[in-house]
Amino acid sequence: MESQRTFLFIGLLLVSYLLFQEWNNDYNQPKIDTSATTQVTTQNTPSATSQNDVPVSSQGDVPMAATKAIRSVITITTDVLAVQIDTKGGDIVEAKLLKHAETHGSEDPYLLLGEFEGKQYISQSGLIGLNGPDASQDGRPVYTSSNTQYQLNGDELRVPLTFVDAKGVEFTKTYVFKAGKYDVNLEYSVNNATADPVQVQLYTQVKRTIQAKGSMVDQTYLGTAYGTAEEPYEKYSFDDMVEANLNKNTLGGYVAFIQHYFVSAWVPAQDSNNTIYTAVRNGQGIMGLKGEPVNVQANSAANISATYYMGPKDGDALEQIHPDLDLTVDYGWLWFISQPLFVLLKFLYGLIGNWGLAIIAITILVKSALYPLTKAQYTSMAKMRMLQPKMQALKERYGDDRQKFGQATMELYRKEKVNPMGGCLPLLLQMPIFLALFYVFLESTELRHAEFMFWLTDLSAADPYYVLPILFGASMFLTQKLQPMTVTDPMQQKMMTYMPVVFTIFFLIFPFPSGLVLYWLVSNLITIAQMLIIYRGMEKKGLKVR
Structure with missing residues (x-):
């Protein structure tokens, strides 16, 4: 959940998956034909078995x-x-x-x-x-x-x-x-x-x-x-x-x-x-x-x-x-990533003695390991934003001639040494780890009824007071305000503006396990800290980021 693209990608993926599952539940239930099955009357005992x-x-x-x-x-x-x-x-x-x-x-x-x-x-x-x-x-x-x-x-x-x-x-x-x-x-x-x-x-x-x-x-x-x-x-x-x-x-x-x-x-x-x-x-x-x-x-x-x-x-x-x-x-098709992550999570729990703190610790370790990818992602996004005035000039110059506009755009990218996919590739590399951790937190029986602190007494259940979802929405809003807006289309900008609100409502309606929301919240907070470090370094080099 690192950028506008991340929010949109995960949101569409998650909502589409859940809606498909709900449709499948409603309209594709098993149809059982028992007409050919012999009914056997048994005694009223706990087994109720039949020959x-x-x-x-x-x-x-x-x-x-x-x-x-x-x-x-x-x-x-x-x-x-x-x-x-x-x-x-x-x-x-x-x-x-x-x-x-x-x-x-x-x-x-x-x-x-x-x-x-x-x-x-x-x-x-x-x-x-x-x-x-x-x-x-x-x-x-x-x-x-x-x-x-x-x-x-x-x-x-x-x-x-x-x-x-x-x-x-x-x-x-x-x-x-x-x-x-x-x-x-x-x-x-x-x-x-x-x-x-x-x-x-x-x-x-x-x-x-x-x-x-x-x-x-x-x-x-x-x-x-x-x-x-x-x-x-x-x-x-x-x-x-x-x-x-x-x-x-x-x-x-x-x-x-x-x-x-x-x-x-x-x-x-x-x-x-x-x-x-x-x-x-x-x-x-x-x-x-x-x-x-x-x-x-x-x-x-x-x-x-x-x-x-x-x-x-x-x-x-x-x-x-x-x-x-x-x-x-x-752990799904990413089991080869989820299994070592779970081993690491258990190791951290053995050191700390609290599953909630272990989730925070593994989030810090994972985000730290992925920092080079995160830096590449936000650096590319910042450079793309700085090219927006030149891109707009090219659009006005060539008008509706898409072929010439495309050639001029690629030449601009080459001259400025900017990779237009530089912000997407790091995100795609991070997504498998995000999904693998999702299944670790969802599937691990150790998190069932595991206490964290204060009101969070069961990491496998939803936050009873909705504090984590609201904090998560606030962290999304802050992340969005800190990072450069790379899209120019007014409709897309409006979608990005309301994305934190949509996700907050989504998390309030559908009670995800608090351990999973805790991971997303901590991940966002670490992302905010990494963004500030990355942008401060770029601004010291004279690059205007925001």
């Missing part, structure tokens, strides 16, 4: 039969998670993040998985295949557990769920929780004590009610994503899911459901071949993975495992689970 959630196995369709067996809910509490597991299917039907508040200042933990506002978001897993209990005509298995409540007291907590089918094959589904971790290991043990071999196939999936985008300022991605051996990170939106079912084979891979600040993801064994799939049933989007069929010989056992993550978008923790899973911290 048709189970994917098709490698051997054929899964029968659409529901069990009437009574199931219960198991509660698991660790230092960071409060989880509920439905014994029918052994699905995770609720997950609360104990270290993250639901809203700022609230004592209620953040509800990541569960049922809320008529919507559902749960994690499912099971065994299908020829002999998988989840492919049974009796419906999904109802597991038994020695306890209904589990509490993590040490470094690890194992929660085993057991089911024995009609043939006597024992299936043990164990969730392994660890202290301080949001990733949970899923371990399936198949103990075949019968005289016949059995074949099972692991599936893991996440199911979420399809919902539209929010307001114009709620532009963060809400939907699914996946990674394969060839594609490290690919989004697959609800619209994509409604349009066509995904079916990809890969070695390893992962699937994820992404929302602002948080993510849940299934990561299978990376040395096995898996199928990534999607489905839409009863207005709910499903993305999951199916593993290879596993043969368990008579009087033998087999183990199958996967990892499920449910928590904040912590890039370091996600990368430890899968080398590409940290890409769900989606």
